[in-house]
Amino acid sequence: MTRKTSIKDIAARAGVSLTTVSIVLNGRAREMKISDAMAEKITSLAKKMNYRPNQFAKGLRTGKTNTIGLIVDDISNYFFGHLAKFVEEEADVLGYTVMFCSSENNEGKSRNILNMLVDKQMDGYIIAPTTSMLPELERLVREKKPAVLIDRYYPQLDTSYVTIDNTKGSLDAVNYLAKKGHTKIALVTNETDQVQMVQRISGYADGLQRNKLPFDKTLVKKIKFGLSDEKLVKDIRQFLTAKEGEIDAIFFTSNNLGIAGLEALHMIGKKIPDDISVLCFDDNDLFRLGTPGITVVSQPIKTIAKKAVELLVRQISQVQSETEHVVLLTSMIERESVNQPVSK
Numbered sequence: 472m473t474r475k476t477s478i479k480d481i482a483a484r485a486g487v488s489l490t491t492v493s494i495v496l497n498g499r500a501r502e503m504k505i506s507d508a509m510a511e512k513i514t515s516l517a518k519k520m521n522y523r524p525n526q527f528a529k530g531l532r533t534g535k536t537n538t539i540g541l542i543v544d545d546i547s548n549y550f551f552g553h554l555a556k557f558v559e560e561e562a563d564v565l566g567y568t569v570m571f572c573s574s575e576n577n578e579g580k581s582r583n584i585l586n587m588l589v590d591k592q593m594d595g596y597i598i599a600p601t602t603s604m605l606p607e608l609e610r611l612v613r614e615k616k617p618a619v620l621i622d623r624y625y626p627q628l629d630t631s632y633v634t635i636d637n638t639k640g641s642l643d644a645v646n647y648l649a650k651k652g653h654t655k656i657a658l659v660t661n662e663t664d665q666v667q668m669v670q671r672i673s674g675y676a677d678g679l680q681r682n683k684l685p686f687d688k689t690l691v692k693k694i695k696f697g698l699s700d701e702k703l704v705k706d707i708r709q710f711l712t713a714k715e716g717e718i719d720a721i722f723f724t725s726n727n728l729g730i731a732g733l734e735a736l737h738m739i740g741k742k743i744p745d746d747i748s749v750l751c752f753d754d755n756d757l758f759r760l761g762t763p764g765i766t767v768v769s770q771p772i773k774t775i776a777k778k779a780v781e782l783l784v785r786q787i788s789q790v791q792s793e794t795e796h797v798v799l800l801t802s803m804i805e806r807e808s809v810n811q812p813v814s815k
Contacts, residue, residue, distance in 0.1 A: 476520045479563055484520070485513050489559045490552075490571070496522075497570055503546065538568050539783065540588035540596045543621075546573045549726050549755045550772065551599070554621070557776030558597060565784055567594070574601055575697075589616070595783045597621055602665055617786035619779045623667040624796075631786070633779045633797040637670035637752075638677065640768045640801035644722050644750050645678025647766075647803060652811045653720040653748060654684055659707060659732055660724040662693035671724045671752060690718065700731065708735035718747060719812040726753035729765065733757075748809040764806030771799050 482492045492513055494503045500510035539562055543551040551573075559569045570593065572584040585607045588596060595617035600608060605625055611618045612630060620632035648656050658675050661668050672691075679686050692710040694703065707728075711718070723729035729751035736743060743749050743763055750766045751758060758765035778797050 476517075476522045477563065478522070478568070481513060481516050481520060481522060484516055485509075487513070488556060489563060490556050492517075493559060493569060494571060499571075503571075535787075536592060536594055537566055538570055538591075538593050539780075540572070540585075540591070540593040540598075541569050542572050542574055542584055542588070542596070542598045542600075544573070544599055544601075545575055546571060550622075550753050550770065553772045554776055557773045558780055561777050561780040565780065567780075567784070574599075595619075595787045597779050597783055599623060600625065602663065617783055619783045619786070621775060621779050623665050626666065629794050631782050631794045631796065633775050633782065633799070634667065635770050635775070635799045635801055637667050638674040640752060640770075641671040641674025641722070641724070642678045642681070643674075643801070643803055644752065644768050645675055646682065648720045648722065648748065648750060648809065649678070649682035649684065651720075651748065651809055654812075655690070655717060655719045656684070657690040657692070657710075657714065657718045657721045658724065659692045659694065659710070659721060659728050661728070662695050668724060675722060675724075690714065694728065703728075703731040704734045704738070707732050708738055711735055711741070712739060720748040720750070720809070723749070723751040726751060726755040726758070726767075729753070730755065730757060733761075733765070743808050744810040748812070750809055754804065758806070763808050765808045766806045767804050768801045769804045770801055774799055 478489055478492045478496065482489045485492065487509070491505060491509070494500060495505060495510045495513040496517060541555060541558055543555055546552055546555055555571055562569050570588065572588065574584055585598065585604060589611070596611065597619050598608070599622045600620055605628065608618070608625065608628055608630065612628065618630055620630055622634060624630065624632040624634060645656060656679070658672070660672055676686055692707065694706055698706065721732065723732050732749070736747065736749070741747050750768070752768045754767045754769045758767055782795055782797070
């Protein structure tokens with residue numbers, strides 16, 4: 472018997488990722504800015520290799536579509552892009568296709584996307600929820616739809632989730648900086664009540680207290696979600712300029728803030744780590760490959776994806792009926808962006 476062609480086979484032949492093939496075959500190539508040439512190549516290969524998903528037709532007969540809906544903030548972000556890739560790989564091994572949607576942390580868009588996926592009758596959902604998505608998630612719970620939240624969750628909602636210990640991650644970051652001798656540690660974070668960011672801010676405050684350092688609210692810069700890259704850099708640059716001489720280290724609570732922060736520091740002529748030490752929550756290729764390399768609190772992205780898919784498939788298969796909460800630990804990756812502060 473001839474083995475059925477999978478998207479993994481198509482990806483290998485095309486020399487692209489599973490994510491790229493999935494996006495093209497789901498008709499979202501232009502939306503996700505995949506070139507027409509690449510989309511045509513993948514589509515042609517799928518036809519040539521006799522790829523036949525037909526999951527929805529199967530669903531009409533069996534009540535199961537073998538598809539999972541995945542909603543993340545921004546597929547171009549290092550964390551969510553890699554998370555989506557690993558979710559797809561894990562799902563493919565278990566015979567599921569993943570439909571990706573990016574909410575861009577837009578409240579209206581995120582709710583519309585979730586409603587759309589529910590209408591398409593996915594077998595289950597893996598969701599990084601925005602702050603206003605609670606009514607839609609409550610609907611999933613009421614209707615007993617298999618769902619797993621990732622990266623953040625609603626404490627009041629009885630759903631399974633996979634996240635990391637954000638509080639300890641930030642605490643470890645401040646402890647690391649304090650151990651290096653830093654006493655004026657600034658925080659750049661997002662202005663939000665999303666639980667993961669609230670926890671990271673809490674870990675920062677706890678770290679200062681444990682190291683007997685004062686909490687100075689003027690050294691905490693909160694930035695609204697959704698700003699353009701240019702505005703984001705400008706806000707951080709203005710903050711750093713206003714705090715000239717008051718900061719010897721800076722902690723960014725996400726990689727997109729960290730990238731903008733590096734640009735802002737470059738624009739005002741600050742050298743890392745000679746003038747200021749830098750540490751970031753979340754890794755990024757720029758942090759690893761740039762000079763100097765940036766020390767980070769790293770999330771176990773592949774494990775998050777694997778656990779989320781495992782929990783969801785257990786729900787879909789009705790092996791797991793009770794909600795389950797998985798909290799994973801971060802790790803510190805030391806690079807060259809932190810050193811002992813220079814006395815002046």
